[in-house]
Amino acid sequence: MLNSTVVGRVEVTPELLILRVRPDAGVPDFLPGQYVALGLPGSAPRWDKAEPEGQEPASDKLIKRAYSIGSSPEQKEYLEFYIAILPSGSLTSRLSVLKEGDRVFCQPKVAGTFTLEHVPEEKNLVLVSTGTGLAPFMSMVRTSSTWKAQRRITVVHGVRYPGDFAYAEELCELSSSTQRLDYLPIASRAPQDWDGKKGRVQRLLEDGFLRVDPARDHVFLCGNPAMIEDLEALLYRQGFTVHSKKAEGNLHVEKYW
Numbered sequence: 001m002l003n004s005t006v007v008g009r010v011e012v013t014p015e016l017l018i019l020r021v022r023p024d025a026g027v028p029d030f031l032p033g034q035y036v037a038l039g040l041p042g043s044a045p046r047w048d049k050a051e052p053e054g055q056e057p058a059s060d061k062l063i064k065r066a067y068s069i070g071s072s073p074e075q076k077e078y079l080e081f082y083i084a085i086l087p088s089g090s091l092t093s094r095l096s097v098l099k100e101g102d103r104v105f106c107q108p109k110v111a112g113t114f115t116l117e118h119v120p121e122e123k124n125l126v127l128v129s130t131g132t133g134l135a136p137f138m139s140m141v142r143t144s145s146t147w148k149a150q151r152r153i154t155v156v157h158g159v160r161y162p163g164d165f166a167y168a169e170e171l172c173e174l175s176s177s178t179q180r181l182d183y184l185p186i187a188s189r190a191p192q193d194w195d196g197k198k199g200r201v202q203r204l205l206e207d208g209f210l211r212v213d214p215a216r217d218h219v220f221l222c223g224n225p226a227m228i229e230d231l232e233a234l235l236y237r238q239g240f241t242v243h244s245k246k247a248e249g250n251l252h253v254e255k256y257w
């Protein structure tokens with residue numbers, strides 16, 4: 001049942017965890033933006049700050065949830081995940097106590113259509129995330145095929161507190177080394193004296209700080225459903241159309257709950 005080993009863990013904050021997992025069968029092929037299910041049995045220990053569970057899961061039952069892959073498919077050592085730990089959560093309150101060497105279930109089958117497959121080479125990418133919704137975009141920017149010759153990439157990351165900016169260093173480095181990536185971090189609950197951008201992600205577009213053009217850009221939205229719904233409405237008004245299996249579009253969405 002548990003077919004993978006934890007090979008790394010970085011605690012960004014007590015409620016934000018980067019977990020690296022090596023499947024026994026090796027890292028599967030996947031496209032940046034796809035996800036797999038991780039799982040642990042009900043008997044697995046929970047975080048000491050976890051809230052009591054309404055109904056305790058059966059000890060032998062595997063609790064499974066979907067997680068976007070944050071690593072690049074070019075990297076074959078492990079799959080990386082960026083996970084928000086919810087004190088009331090069934091699985092995340094158990095994932096939070098995993099340490100190197102522990103065993104975990106990782107679904108061998110990779111899934112998802114939130115990928116760059118249908119984005120023409122000449123289009124720019126505007127990758128907008130809240131919280132751990134940054135994960136699929138890390139996979140994209142870490143992968144060489146994303147970097148088409150003339151393409152510009154904008155990564156927007158909205159969080160609550162400035163301490164929640166996981167991957168800031170890597171994104172700043174990519175921005176200066178490629179000169180083709182704009183990294184826009186924004187914090188909604190930053191202290192008064194913080195000198196970064198303050199507010200919700202929506203504000204960047206509403207205020208015109210971030211300008212997008214349906215003729216030039218493909219926009220990807222990932223994370224909190226409220227942010228996605230607000231921005232979908234705003235982007236429809238600007239002429240964007242949602243991408244689906246049935247109809248090609250320039251607006252791609254992945255809601256986490």
Ligand SMILES: Cc1cc2nc3c(=O)[nH]c(=O)nc-3n(C[C@H](O)[C@H](O)[C@H](O)COP(=O)(O)OP(=O)(O)OC[C@H]3O[C@@H](n4cnc5c(N)ncnc54)[C@H](O)[C@@H]3O)c2cc1C
Binds near residue numbers: 035
């Ligand atoms: C395609 C897909 C990819 C996903 N990728 C990721 C990922 O990369 N990283 C990640 O952290 N999560 C991701 N999720 C969410 C993840 O699958 C779980 O829903 C989440 O980890 C909660 O699981 P849980 O068992 O701890 O909570 P549960 O006991 O299942 O409780 C779930 C409830 O918690 C709330 N909730 C879920 N996620 C959050 C959140 N981030 N913040 C606040 N409230 C939340 C919702 O109300 C939801 O109904 C993804 C979801 C989908 C559908």
